[in-house]
Amino acid sequence: MPTEQSYYLSLEVEGNNVCRTDRRLVINCTGVCVLPRPFETRLLAGREDYYLQYLVKGEMRVWLDGEERLMQPGQAVLYYPHTGYRYAMKGREEVQYYWVHFTGTDADSLIAGCRLPTCTLLQVGGGASVASGFEELFHDFILRDHCFDLSASSKLISICVEISRCLDPVQGGRSGAGGRIRRALIYIHQNYEKEISVPFLAELAHLSPSRFRALFREATGLSPLDYLLVLRLNHARQLMLQTGSSIGEVARAVGYEDQLYFSRIFKKRTGLSPSAYRRGAQR
The missing domain is CATH 2.60.120.280 (Regulatory protein AraC)
Known part of the structure; x- marks a missing residue:
């Protein structure tokens, strides 16, 4: 003491x-x-x-x-x-x-x-x-x-x-629902390239899927899958700017085995294809 x-x-x-x-x-x-x-x-x-x-x-x-x-x-x-x-x-x-x-x-x-x-x-x-x-x-x-x-x-x-x-029981509490959401967030950031489902995250947080979705959105402003998507695309941008990896390699590194599917999602979110984004950034 x-x-x-x-x-x-x-x-x-x-x-x-x-x-x-x-x-x-x-x-x-x-x-x-x-x-x-x-x-x-x-x-x-x-x-x-x-x-x-x-x-x-x-x-x-x-x-x-x-x-x-x-x-x-x-x-x-x-x-x-x-x-x-x-x-x-x-x-x-x-x-x-x-x-x-x-x-x-x-x-x-x-x-x-x-x-x-x-x-x-x-x-x-x-x-x-x-x-x-x-x-x-x-x-x-x-x-x-x-x-x-x-x-x-x-x-x-x-x-x-x-x-x-x-x-703040949602944003930062070490116990209760807040601590559970934080554990889920840590898992997402450490395993974003893996296949992650809402039921799995809810089970990790010891919450029902519906309760988990509500608390997760309250804490982050996004649904769990939208949060995962934004995190993956941000990492993809970083890889395209800082490495010489091909678009296919970048896609696999952030959790997408299908390069075409990755390119469609990337363009829908950013307005540019991955190749166009990389060329613009290099210029």
């Missing part, structure tokens, strides 16, 4: 509660709190930056939009700038949570892109990936080399993206 740690961008306390407009993404401070005794933290005016918490042990009482809620391990909460917060230990078990304060001109777009709401308990789960993301961020603060800004920003983005994916 983690030990108490805290890292600050500025050695001055006041310098770590600021809104930065001169840089794209800035971590003002970060750390992990280990609190064995009762406590209560209250800042009704909030801060100048974003504040993200991720609870890994114990329980906390949190006040969100004036309502007291119970925060449990595997949950996170994000406070937007100038949003007040209040939380306290519940019970007698030691409380441990990771935290980070960040700002910058791209902070708003990061939060919007990850669809992370304020003052809401986020059901992230107890996987180690979010916690390890924080630990990697701490390493950047310890090292502070010439790549510090870029590396620390990338770690923060990864943490927010991982939380966002855990919240």
Whole structure:
């Protein structure tokens, strides 16, 4: 389990509660709190930056939009700038949570892109990936080399993206239907040149074919077979541009034994025959 740690961008306390407009993404401070005794933290005016918490042990009482809620391990909460917060230990078990304060001109777009709401308990789960993301961020603060800004920003983005994916059961969930769709997508990308049927993919995902089709379209915007077709044609384009393989060899490499059938599909989708596409690209 983690030990108490805290890292600050500025050695001055006041310098770590600021809104930065001169840089794209800035971590003002970060750390992990280990609190064995009762406590209560209250800042009704909030801060100048974003504040993200991720609870890994114990329980906390949190006040969100004036309502007291119970925060449990595997949950996170994000406070937007100038949003007040209040939380306290519940019970007698030691409380441990990771935290980070960040700002910058791209902070708003990061939060919007990850669809992370304020003052809401986020059901992230107890996987180690979010916690390890924080630990990697701490390493950047310890090292502070010439790549510090870029590396620390990338770690923060990864943490927010991982939380966002855990919240979305279709796009990124590691369990349930979302995890099953992802397993099917991985299989398609690794075996696109093989014969693949919807019933086979549905069985791989432990879903009925109709349910699989619906969730797959929700996740990708395409039916499973359309997705496979687009993937094959994209690989065919790449082979025609980067290799001297014949059209027949390209067709077989992406899963079509019949060169004429491949050429018909390619022209229907691109408006050009494979040979015309290759000549145009070479020119």
